[in-house]
Structures are given as C-alpha cells and as structure tokens.
Amino acid sequence: MRRLLPARPSAARLLPTFLLAAFMLVGGLASPAGAHPMSTSAVLLDVRGDRVEGEVQLPVDRLAVAVDRDLTRETVLGAERAFLKRYTAEHITAVGEDDRPWTVRLGTGSVRTIDEVAHLVYPLELRPPDGRVTTFDLAYDVIVEELLTHKVIATVRYDFDRGILKTDDAETLGVFDFDTKSLKVPAGEGSWIRGFATTAGLGIEHVGEGADHLLFLLMLLIPAPLVAAEGRWRSVPSSRRSIVHVVHVVTAFAIGHSLTLALAATGVINLPTRPVETLIAFSIAVSAVHALRPLVARGEILIAAGFGLVHGLAFASLIGDLGLDRGSLVTTLLGFNLGIELTQLLVVALMMPSLIVLARTAFYPAFRIGVALLGLLFSVSWMLERATLTSTDPFEGVQTWLVDHPLLVAVTVAALAVVARRTAPRTPFDGDGALRSGAH
Known part of the structure; x- marks a missing residue:
C-alpha cells in the first residue's frame, strides 16, 4: 500500500506566517536609537x-x-x-x-x-x-x-x-x-581603615591626574640641584645638599597645602573654585620664572609654602564634594594628605636622580630653560582659560598625554641624563652655562 505524504501547505496558508516573521525580523533589526527607555x-x-x-x-x-x-x-x-x-x-x-x-x-x-x-x-x-x-x-x-x-x-x-x-x-x-x-x-x-585607604587613593588619583599640580612640583624640582648666587643659578658641589634641599621644598609644600586643606574642609574658609584654579596656574608661572632666573635665594621653598596654601584650597574642593560627616572628616584629611605626599615622593623618586645627574653636565642649562619655558607656556594658557579670557586650552592634548605617560617621561629624562653624562660630563660651568671665574 502506498504511503500518503503530507500535503504541502499552500501559499495562502503560508502568507500570514511569512508576514509575521518579516515583521518580527524588521522589528528586531530596527535601531533602538529612537526608542525611549521606560521610566524608572x-x-x-x-x-x-x-x-x-x-x-x-x-x-x-x-x-x-x-x-x-x-x-x-x-x-x-x-x-x-x-x-x-x-x-x-x-x-x-x-x-x-x-x-x-x-x-x-x-x-x-x-x-x-x-x-x-x-x-x-x-x-x-x-x-x-x-x-x-x-x-x-x-x-x-x-x-x-x-x-x-x-x-x-x-x-x-x-x-x-x-x-x-x-x-x-x-x-x-x-x-x-x-x-x-x-x-x-x-x-x-x-572599618575606618577601609575609608582611610580609599581617601588615600583619592589623594594619589587627584595629584596623579592633575597636570597643574604635577607641573608646579616639577618647576620646583628643576632648580633644586642648583644654588642661587648673584642672581644666577650655579651648580651645587654636593648631591647630598641637593637632596636636603628637595626635602625642604616638598615639606614646605606639604605644610602649605595641609593647612588650607584642613581649614577649607572644616568650613573655616571658603573661596570660589575659578579664582583658586587661576591662582594655581599663576603659581606655576611664578615657579617657572624662578627656574629661569632665581627670584630670591632659596625662593623655591618660599614659593612651595606660599602657593601650597592655594593648592590646598583646590584639594579641599574634592573633599567637599564627598559630603563627609564630621565623624570621618579627620580620617579623610589624614588619608587624603597621605595620598598627596606619597604621589609627590614618587615624582621626586622618579625625577630627582636624573635631574641631579643632568645638573652635573653642560647640558643642564639648556634643559632647565627649555622645561621652564614649556611650564610658563602651559601656565599662561591655563590662566587665560580659567580667567575666561579664552574659551579653550590649545595645549590640553599635550598636557593630557604627558600626564597619562609619567613613566615614559621619567625614562626619557633618565636616558637624557645618561647620554649627557657621557657626552658632556661635569665641567667648570655654572648653572647658566657661563664659565666660572678662576676656572682654567
């Protein structure tokens, strides 16, 4: 007996199924860009x-x-x-x-x-x-x-x-x-330890991602291996003296920003953000000018302490945004300050050995002047933007790249120090590249 095969569905019977599948396909492929998410x-x-x-x-x-x-x-x-x-x-x-x-x-x-x-x-x-x-x-x-x-x-x-x-x-x-x-x-x-660690991380992040704070610190470190004499920069004969000088600079900055950070965080002083940010840019300009030509003997310590007060106000703005209660305020200030100091010490550890080596070469005057001029250029651009005299900062891309690649910058300076040490070793030149009197 011949088996009966199932009858093929007619086109008329397939049409509704086809239309339904096509509708679902089009709906599934349609872009959701025009759809509004349900309110939550x-x-x-x-x-x-x-x-x-x-x-x-x-x-x-x-x-x-x-x-x-x-x-x-x-x-x-x-x-x-x-x-x-x-x-x-x-x-x-x-x-x-x-x-x-x-x-x-x-x-x-x-x-x-x-x-x-x-x-x-x-x-x-x-x-x-x-x-x-x-x-x-x-x-x-x-x-x-x-x-x-x-x-x-x-x-x-x-x-x-x-x-x-x-x-x-x-x-x-x-x-x-x-x-x-x-x-x-x-x-x-x-526990408070976890909160303390988190605020320390915030301090590290705030300084590590802040081009202006890092540039201010760098401008203070550049003349640290030198000494001001008769209105000019001259080499320091002892590396130990350079290190002690750096410790004084970092300590002065820490005291300055810690004081205003505490006062602002507790509500004793309160200044608008824009003038503070403009003053920070001005502090970089002053430190850059000092790196070019000493404004006063040991001026970088005075600049670090004085403008550290301004940088502390900027640090406090972040603390204020956290909405802290008084029970955690002291812990937060200590943790945040620790993070700032750790970041500064890391910058010093990365840059200072190379700067000390470079300062013992004939290449350092050109390096110091070039970096100081770059810092002055960036600071002026920041001042104009933050004072609303310009709408954008044309150097923002360069600044962001430098902040995003700190190790590359440190390695480049270290390599430059090694090359300069071999090709232009210690000479009887002062910090400005002028021949010292009495040298033969």
Missing part, C-alpha cells in the same frame, strides 16, 4: 554613623499611573503635594537586625529632570532607634504596588567605612519590582 525610580542612600540619608526619585508619568491622577510638574508641588508625600512615606519602611522599625522622614519635594524625564524628588532620612546604623532591611513599593512593570534601582552612593565615597564607587544594591519589595542594606560592616 531610584533610591539613593548615604550611610552615616547615626543615620542613613539620601533621596527618592519618582518619575512623574509613572507616578500618575500608580495613583490614578493627572499629575504635572506644577500639580506635584501644588495641589497634590501633601497627598503625594503621604503616599510615598507610607510605602517606605526600614527595619533593623533587631526587628525594631526605623524612623522614616521625607523632606520637601522638588521636580528635577533626570534622563529627560520629570521626576519628583524627596530627600530621605532613615534613623535607627538606638542611633547606631547597622545592616537593615529596606522595604519599598512606591509605584510598584500598582504598576507591575515598574522598576526601582536602589544604590548606596556613600558609606565611608566600606570605602564608598563618590559616584564611581557607588554600589547597586538591587532592584525593587513587583516580585522584590525588600532589600538588605549592608551597613556598619567595614
């Missing part, structure tokens, strides 16, 4: 010693769906203000490890545009009953309890004892949604 809420937490602060960000369009009201930028702060604050507070709870509830407070709401979407933002404060913050459970279902597809991203953006101090370190706890209404927030698990 956010809970941002700052863990302190006796409380947790932060804020709640609620997209107005999703909030309107959840509460079934017509909400606008105006009504959320007007007619609906009291209702929305009460609704939000009722859907946030915190419970400690001892099962005791924490106090939840919302501050005055405001409207902020986040990712091109209007958000109602409330300052948030959570306080444990015993005044000691430890790991706790945060329950949250604002909007989520009505809008099943909504997502709420919870983030810890500050916790000193766990080394979370800035946006780059922020830790995402998880996502509140229809299935997840509670998240555990780790707190009180770290």
Whole structure:
C-alpha cells in the first residue's frame, strides 16, 4: 500500500506566517536609537554613623499611573503635594537586625529632570532607634504596588567605612519590582581603615591626574640641584645638599597645602573654585620664572609654602564634594594628605636622580630653560582659560598625554641624563652655562 505524504501547505496558508516573521525580523533589526527607555525610580542612600540619608526619585508619568491622577510638574508641588508625600512615606519602611522599625522622614519635594524625564524628588532620612546604623532591611513599593512593570534601582552612593565615597564607587544594591519589595542594606560592616585607604587613593588619583599640580612640583624640582648666587643659578658641589634641599621644598609644600586643606574642609574658609584654579596656574608661572632666573635665594621653598596654601584650597574642593560627616572628616584629611605626599615622593623618586645627574653636565642649562619655558607656556594658557579670557586650552592634548605617560617621561629624562653624562660630563660651568671665574 502506498504511503500518503503530507500535503504541502499552500501559499495562502503560508502568507500570514511569512508576514509575521518579516515583521518580527524588521522589528528586531530596527535601531533602538529612537526608542525611549521606560521610566524608572531610584533610591539613593548615604550611610552615616547615626543615620542613613539620601533621596527618592519618582518619575512623574509613572507616578500618575500608580495613583490614578493627572499629575504635572506644577500639580506635584501644588495641589497634590501633601497627598503625594503621604503616599510615598507610607510605602517606605526600614527595619533593623533587631526587628525594631526605623524612623522614616521625607523632606520637601522638588521636580528635577533626570534622563529627560520629570521626576519628583524627596530627600530621605532613615534613623535607627538606638542611633547606631547597622545592616537593615529596606522595604519599598512606591509605584510598584500598582504598576507591575515598574522598576526601582536602589544604590548606596556613600558609606565611608566600606570605602564608598563618590559616584564611581557607588554600589547597586538591587532592584525593587513587583516580585522584590525588600532589600538588605549592608551597613556598619567595614572599618575606618577601609575609608582611610580609599581617601588615600583619592589623594594619589587627584595629584596623579592633575597636570597643574604635577607641573608646579616639577618647576620646583628643576632648580633644586642648583644654588642661587648673584642672581644666577650655579651648580651645587654636593648631591647630598641637593637632596636636603628637595626635602625642604616638598615639606614646605606639604605644610602649605595641609593647612588650607584642613581649614577649607572644616568650613573655616571658603573661596570660589575659578579664582583658586587661576591662582594655581599663576603659581606655576611664578615657579617657572624662578627656574629661569632665581627670584630670591632659596625662593623655591618660599614659593612651595606660599602657593601650597592655594593648592590646598583646590584639594579641599574634592573633599567637599564627598559630603563627609564630621565623624570621618579627620580620617579623610589624614588619608587624603597621605595620598598627596606619597604621589609627590614618587615624582621626586622618579625625577630627582636624573635631574641631579643632568645638573652635573653642560647640558643642564639648556634643559632647565627649555622645561621652564614649556611650564610658563602651559601656565599662561591655563590662566587665560580659567580667567575666561579664552574659551579653550590649545595645549590640553599635550598636557593630557604627558600626564597619562609619567613613566615614559621619567625614562626619557633618565636616558637624557645618561647620554649627557657621557657626552658632556661635569665641567667648570655654572648653572647658566657661563664659565666660572678662576676656572682654567
């Protein structure tokens, strides 16, 4: 008996399937650039010693769906203000490890545009009953309890004892949604040592990535192997004397910036950022001129101490952005200062041996003048830009490259010192390349 083969589907029957597949293919290949991501809420937490602060960000369009009201930028702060604050507070709870509830407070709401979407933002404060913050459970279902597809991203953006101090370190706890209404927030698990190490790292990063601070230090180091005499630079016969001089310069700078850093961080003094940054550029110009021709005997020590005060104000601006509480302020200042000093010592260790060798050659005057002129050029460009006299810095690319390749710069100077030592050894020339009197 002949087996019956299955009948081939007709074109008419295949057409709907073909159209559906084509539609899905086109939809899958279409660029997502024109699509807008679904609005999400956010809970941002700052863990302190006796409380947790932060804020709640609620997209107005999703909030309107959840509460079934017509909400606008105006009504959320007007007619609906009291209702929305009460609704939000009722859907946030915190419970400690001892099962005791924490106090939840919302501050005055405001409207902020986040990712091109209007958000109602409330300052948030959570306080444990015993005044000691430890790991706790945060329950949250604002909007989520009505809008099943909504997502709420919870983030810890500050916790000193766990080394979370800035946006780059922020830790995402998880996502509140229809299935997840509670998240555990780790707190009180770290120690001041971790925070201290993190702030030391910030100090290293701030100086290591700051072209202006590095250039200021380099301008102070260039004349360090020399001595000012009769308005000119002359070679120092002893390497030990050069090293001692460098120690004095670095110490003077450390004292200067530490003083103003502490005063600014504690709020005793407060200056606008732009004038401070302009003064830093001016400090580089002064140190460059001093490297060309001594302004005063041992002037680099005076310049380091005096303008160190200005650089300390710039360092303090970063400390201020961290939102520190008083309990961690002293530790932060010590850690940040340690990071700064370690970076300075690293720069000295990389550059000073080569500079001392170069200073014993006939090539050093040309090297010193060339580097000083380059520093003067960069500093003037910075001053013009920071004083808003120019819109851009034409040398930014060169400066960025030099900062990004410190080892290459150090190796180049070291190689130059070796070549100069062999081809132009120590001569009876002074630091300006002029023949010393009495030399034969």
